[in-house]
Amino acid sequence: MIDDAEFIRGKVPMTKQEIRALTVAKARLGVDSVVADVGAGTGSISIEAALCAVRGKIFAIERNADAIELIRRNVEKFSVGNVTILHKEAPDGLEALPMLDAAIVGGSGGRLHDILDALTSRLKVGSRLVVNALTVQTTAQALDYFRARGWTYDAVCVQITRLESVGLYDMARALNPVTIITAGKNF
Amino acid sequence: MIDDAEFIRGKVPMTKQEIRALTVAKARLGVDSVVADVGAGTGSISIEAALCAVRGKIFAIERNADAIELIRRNVEKFSVGNVTILHKEAPDGLEALPMLDAAIVGGSGGRLHDILDALTSRLKVGSRLVVNALTVQTTAQALDYFRARGWTYDAVCVQITRLESVGLYDMARALNPVTIITAGKNF
Amino acid sequence: MIDDAEFIRGKVPMTKQEIRALTVAKARLGVDSVVADVGAGTGSISIEAALCAVRGKIFAIERNADAIELIRRNVEKFSVGNVTILHKEAPDGLEALPMLDAAIVGGSGGRLHDILDALTSRLKVGSRLVVNALTVQTTAQALDYFRARGWTYDAVCVQITRLESVGLYDMARALNPVTIITAGKNF
Amino acid sequence: MIDDAEFIRGKVPMTKQEIRALTVAKARLGVDSVVADVGAGTGSISIEAALCAVRGKIFAIERNADAIELIRRNVEKFSVGNVTILHKEAPDGLEALPMLDAAIVGGSGGRLHDILDALTSRLKVGSRLVVNALTVQTTAQALDYFRARGWTYDAVCVQITRLESVGLYDMARALNPVTIITAGKNF
Numbered sequence: 040m041i042d043d044a045e046f047i048r049g050k051v052p053m054t055k056q057e058i059r060a061l062t063v064a065k066a067r068l069g070v071d072s073v074v075a076d077v078g079a080g081t082g083s084i085s086i087e088a089a090l091c092a093v094r095g096k097i098f099a100i101e102r103n104a105d106a107i108e109l110i111r112r113n114v115e116k117f118s119v120g121n122v123t124i125l126h127k128e129a130p131d132g133l134e135a136l137p138m139l140d141a142a143i144v145g146g147s148g149g150r151l152h153d154i155l156d157a158l159t160s161r162l163k164v165g166s167r168l169v170v171n172a173l174t175v176q177t178t179a180q181a182l183d184y185f186r187a188r189g190w191t192y193d194a195v196c197v198q199i200t201r202l203e204s205v206g207l208y209d210m211a212r213a214l215n216p217v218t219i220i221t222a223g224k225n226f
Numbered sequence: 227m228i229d230d231a232e233f234i235r236g237k238v239p240m241t242k243q244e245i246r247a248l249t250v251a252k253a254r255l256g257v258d259s260v261v262a263d264v265g266a267g268t269g270s271i272s273i274e275a276a277l278c279a280v281r282g283k284i285f286a287i288e289r290n291a292d293a294i295e296l297i298r299r300n301v302e303k304f305s306v307g308n309v310t311i312l313h314k315e316a317p318d319g320l321e322a323l324p325m326l327d328a329a330i331v332g333g334s335g336g337r338l339h340d341i342l343d344a345l346t347s348r349l350k351v352g353s354r355l356v357v358n359a360l361t362v363q364t365t366a367q368a369l370d371y372f373r374a375r376g377w378t379y380d381a382v383c384v385q386i387t388r389l390e391s392v393g394l395y396d397m398a399r400a401l402n403p404v405t406i407i408t409a410g411k412n413f
Numbered sequence: 414m415i416d417d418a419e420f421i422r423g424k425v426p427m428t429k430q431e432i433r434a435l436t437v438a439k440a441r442l443g444v445d446s447v448v449a450d451v452g453a454g455t456g457s458i459s460i461e462a463a464l465c466a467v468r469g470k471i472f473a474i475e476r477n478a479d480a481i482e483l484i485r486r487n488v489e490k491f492s493v494g495n496v497t498i499l500h501k502e503a504p505d506g507l508e509a510l511p512m513l514d515a516a517i518v519g520g521s522g523g524r525l526h527d528i529l530d531a532l533t534s535r536l537k538v539g540s541r542l543v544v545n546a547l548t549v550q551t552t553a554q555a556l557d558y559f560r561a562r563g564w565t566y567d568a569v570c571v572q573i574t575r576l577e578s579v580g581l582y583d584m585a586r587a588l589n590p591v592t593i594i595t596a597g598k599n600f
Numbered sequence: 601m602i603d604d605a606e607f608i609r610g611k612v613p614m615t616k617q618e619i620r621a622l623t624v625a626k627a628r629l630g631v632d633s634v635v636a637d638v639g640a641g642t643g644s645i646s647i648e649a650a651l652c653a654v655r656g657k658i659f660a661i662e663r664n665a666d667a668i669e670l671i672r673r674n675v676e677k678f679s680v681g682n683v684t685i686l687h688k689e690a691p692d693g694l695e696a697l698p699m700l701d702a703a704i705v706g707g708s709g710g711r712l713h714d715i716l717d718a719l720t721s722r723l724k725v726g727s728r729l730v731v732n733a734l735t736v737q738t739t740a741q742a743l744d745y746f747r748a749r750g751w752t753y754d755a756v757c758v759q760i761t762r763l764e765s766v767g768l769y770d771m772a773r774a775l776n777p778v779t780i781i782t783a784g785k786n787f
Binding site: 194218 | 601618621622625626628739743747753754755756757758759760761762763765768770772779781
């Protein structure tokens with residue numbers, strides 16, 4: 040697991056270490072996994088996934104040009120050879136992906152249901168779909184989607200508070216909570 | 227309960243609305259309560275207390291000169307006539323207070339046990355002592371103090387996450403958690 | 414503020430002390446407030462409101478017969494004379510209420526929007542409407558309602574963790590989080 | 601990552617899935633890691649570690665006889681061949697361990713500093729020590745230990761809230777927070 044400070048960041052928001060670790064764990068990546076990372080941002084999750092699925096393949100999909108540049112630089116910095124960067128606004132581009140073992144949605148630009156529809160057709164039976172939600176509405180939409188279609192899902196809100204050393208004290212500094220919704224595709 | 231934005235703030239950290247409300251509730255103030263607010267900061271808790279204990283008296287103790295000036299301005303802004311401002315570094319100044327119905331410790335400058343000792347001698351039987359802790363160490367010290375002396379206490383960590391409206395979404399923004407330790411003086 | 418253990422509870426879920434305190438604070442009750450408590454449960458919020466709005470009037474609306482009996486017993490135990498208990502399934506019964514200074518919705522039985530519609534017509538200009546949500550969907554529905562109608566609202570998720578004394582240690586025990594959505598009626 | 605329900609549990613408290621995942625991530629286990637799991641409880645962390653460090657070795661140390669039996673049964677259920685179970689009350693038994701790449705302390709029976717002292721002498725340079733704390737005092741003791749000795753550490757409080765599907769709603773159910781303190785041994 041990489042420290043947050045090691046990533047090249049710019050102004051693009053980055054998924055913090057603990058959320059990256061839980062996202063990758065919930066996606067149950069194996070060494071051969073083929074993974075889509077939709078709304079890849081700085082690429083921090085793609086790179087963690089790439090280091091885990093060392094013989095697999097990661098597709099980092101991102102619409103923002105600045106973020107695409109950051110992903111490129113982070114891929115280079117961490118010397119991962121199994122990340123393919125796609126400068127697309129999802130669901131555009133998803134139809135051309137190979138069949139996936141896992142998909143991670145970190146950003147959906149207001150088109151979550153369309154993205155989930157497009158991913159569904161690319162996900163293998165037994166694969167996992169993980170949505171990281173920062174808002175009440177994205178959470179509700181993801182839950183609605185999975186409930187309406189009868190997917191099995193699990194959802195957790197993760198609140199991380201860092202204890203920052205200040206002199207002889209450790210001060211509580213809260214990170215913003217992220218809700219991780221994980222669904223298994225069994226069909 | 228006053229909105230955070232209504233207080234004059236400067237660079238002094240301010241106790242947020244929900245924490246103020248719970249602090250005042252835990253202190254069980256009545257209209258006649260005499261209250262010490264130690265480490266008063268911007269004075270936000272003193273003013274909430276003053277609006278609650280309208281026929282009582284609030285002593286705002288603060289060591290920082292900038293904060294003292296902010297308390298003055300906030301007292302003026304909210305037109306509360308029952309707040310006495312003391313520019314002292316606690317426990318200095320506590321020995322001269324009248325007998326108290328409640329004491330609130332929002333800041334202790336590394337001298338928590340001395341402050342609690344000084345307050346103990348000023349607190350009436352049946353009064354309440356509330357410590358707001360931002361660090362692991364202050365929390366542990368307050369708990370140790372009350373446990374070692376056999377005080378009855380209750381302690382809660384309060385994590386408030388604001389849902390901020392951003393377009394059509396409500397985004398979770400965590401505030402730093404505060405641990406509120408409340409002890410009753412029964413002797 | 415009353416300790417949780419003082420209420421008569423039975424099997425009906427009860428709003429915990431800190432949530433009651435924040436709910437009453439968000440509702441900005443005054444001594445003369447006329448208040449509706451919809452989905453009153455054990456009556457714990459109605460009783461806190463009654464002790465605050467001592468010259469006002471509280472209407473506790475509840476559909477469950479066991480809960481109604483608990484409210485009756487708690488009203489008697491705390492000797493509050495200003496609580497009117499209505500055994501109704503909201504929005505039924507709301508149309509007959511007098512004009513309100515505040516409404517609190519703790520339970521909505523799947524009919525939140527109908528209840529908010531009915532309350533809207535009973536709320537005075539400048540009054541406040543507070544919804545306590547335990548689920549993602551209730552939170553989303555309340556936010557949608559207020560956003561769609563242009564109400565000013567504030568929403569906070571409140572996570573209380575009690576530190577329970579076990580021997581020489583204080584163990585963190587989380588309570589379930591509650592999202593409090595507060596809207597002001599300005600029309 | 602294993603679902604909580606898959607472990608054989610009995611009455612011994614079990615570290616929940618998300619905490620297990622973060623603990624293993626913070627310990628930075630590799631395929632060859634040699635790991636001590638002190639206060640192994642049900643063995644859930646030992647088994648996750650064993651599945652990660654497939655060519656390494658895990659030492660599960662536990663003082664409670666019922667828990668030892670659970671660890672045995674879980675080791676059998678998950679068919680992990682690289683877990684050695686030690687029925688000892690730490691720090692007893694730690695002195696006989698081989699040099700470690702990581703140590704995880706999930707329970708310390710009130711002897712945290714002695715356990716950390718014993719582990720220190722068994723940890724390789726560059727190894728990691730992870731303490732999972734459920735109480736304010738264990739958190740404070742771990743922080744004090746690492747601060748006093750000049751170790752680099754990171755500490756996070758992790759609050760997981762499960763969203764449980766109930767009909768058409770997803771209800772927030774908080775798990776108890778765990779503070780994870782991770783120190784690197786650089787000497």
